Amino acid sequence: MSISVPTNTTLSVGIAGTGALGSAVAHALINGIDGLKLTHLSDLTPNKDFNIPYVDFDELANECDIIVECLPPKAVPELAEKVLKAQKTLIMISSCALLIYPEILDIHKDTHSRIIVPSGALSGIDGVKALKELGIISSKIASTKHPRGFTGAPYVDKMGIDLTQIKTKTKIFEGNAFEAANAFPANVNVAATLSLAALGPEKTRVEIWADPEAKGNMHELTIEGTYSTLYSRIENKPDPANPKSSMLAAQSIVSALKDMHNQLIVL
Ligand SMILES: NC(=O)c1ccc[n+]([C@@H]2O[C@H](COP(=O)([O-])OP(=O)(O)OC[C@H]3O[C@@H](n4cnc5c(N)ncnc54)[C@H](O)[C@@H]3O)[C@@H](O)[C@H]2O)c1
Structure with missing residues (x-):
């Protein structure tokens, strides 16, 4: 209300x-x-x-x-x-x-x-902002999607990753938010939003996972603060109007x- x-x-x-x-x-x-x-x-x-x-x-x-x-x-x-x-x-x-x-x-x-x-497809940004007032030690986001969700990503093409050969949940990228922005520009708004709310792009760790069992897009935050540790996970079903987006x-x-x-x- x-x-x-x-x-x-x-x-x-x-x-x-x-x-x-x-x-x-x-x-x-x-x-x-x-x-x-x-x-x-x-x-x-x-x-x-x-x-x-x-x-x-x-x-x-x-x-x-x-x-x-x-x-x-x-x-x-x-x-x-x-x-x-x-x-x-x-x-x-x-x-x-x-x-x-x-x-x-x-x-x-x-x-x-x-x-x-706005918080976009993420959950937990409210807690991240409060943690920041007391000091954040480390900030990580792990995003998981079906392998086909990464089709056409510059990093996938550059590294020659065959997405069709991924049969189990696999980490395909690890880097900071700047590196992720260039590697997966269509998938990285959540990492950018976290980096703006927390430690900035250089200190925001990003993992990208491809999972053939994934039904939607999952984003997991692990934020270690001076007095609290925040874990947040959200699973978003794709938007029927644009499967690369979320409702x-x-x-x-x-x-x-x-x-x-x-x-x-x-x-
Ligand atoms: N922050 C988040 O968590 C989050 C989550 C989902 C999507 N997004 C981002 O939101 C944005 C919109 O997503 P969407 O699913 O609505 O995309 P979409 O492709 O459905 O819509 C984009 C619209 O922009 C129009 N457009 C393209 N170039 C234009 C231009 N030069 N001038 C005017 N219009 C133009 C297109 O015709 C289209 O209608 C994307 O950048 C997406 O990455 C952010």
Whole structure:
């Protein structure tokens, strides 16, 4: 249950990318989130289900108070530059873009804009943030998917890994979050989000496991703090609209949007 802040101000929301995640967020906004109104969308291919104007990134950034990014990572820098220079709030689900394109944070630091990174497909980020206040000693994420979920990953191609020959659960990569971002760019948002919440990309250990028995995507965190150790595991079934995504990630954006006006916020 949440109680909304009484306010006469309605904030306008735009969504960049109306694929699997962006469409789910659009539906939630159309169904009604207190204090927010979906006013603009942007995509290379407009979705005719939505009776909302499609505009370019410039108009999205200038016309909306909050812009929700649901794009492929390579499209994020162009959007981010426009939103941040317009001093707006950017809800960024492709968190790996902050590792791959550090210029986004360079632009951000000279503005009064905000970047909000939702928990996405992860669980336990609330605990990680609290642990950080007391000191984190080590931070690790192990992600497990079916081998076919790694098809086309640069590291798989570079190392000549034959995914069809993996018959039991196998660790196919170990490195830090920077190395993972380059090795598995399509799979690494969770590692990027953890690194932003905890020790940064160099000190965030990442393991990638391929498991022919996996029914979905599993992410396990092991965070050793000065006074607490956090273990978190989440198993996400694939999003039917995009098997490489997860339903939970869209709902983490919806939750972040609701917190914009909620009077009772549980973090
Ligand atoms: N943080 C997390 O835990 C998490 C979890 C799942 C997905 N993601 C990320 O969320 C993002 C969106 O995922 P999705 O499943 O909705 O992807 P998707 O492929 O279903 O949708 C992406 C949309 O962006 C549009 N698009 C592509 N290039 C564009 C451009 N230059 N301008 C405008 N529109 C453009 C496409 O037409 C498409 O509709 C991806 O980057 C994905 O990696 C993050």
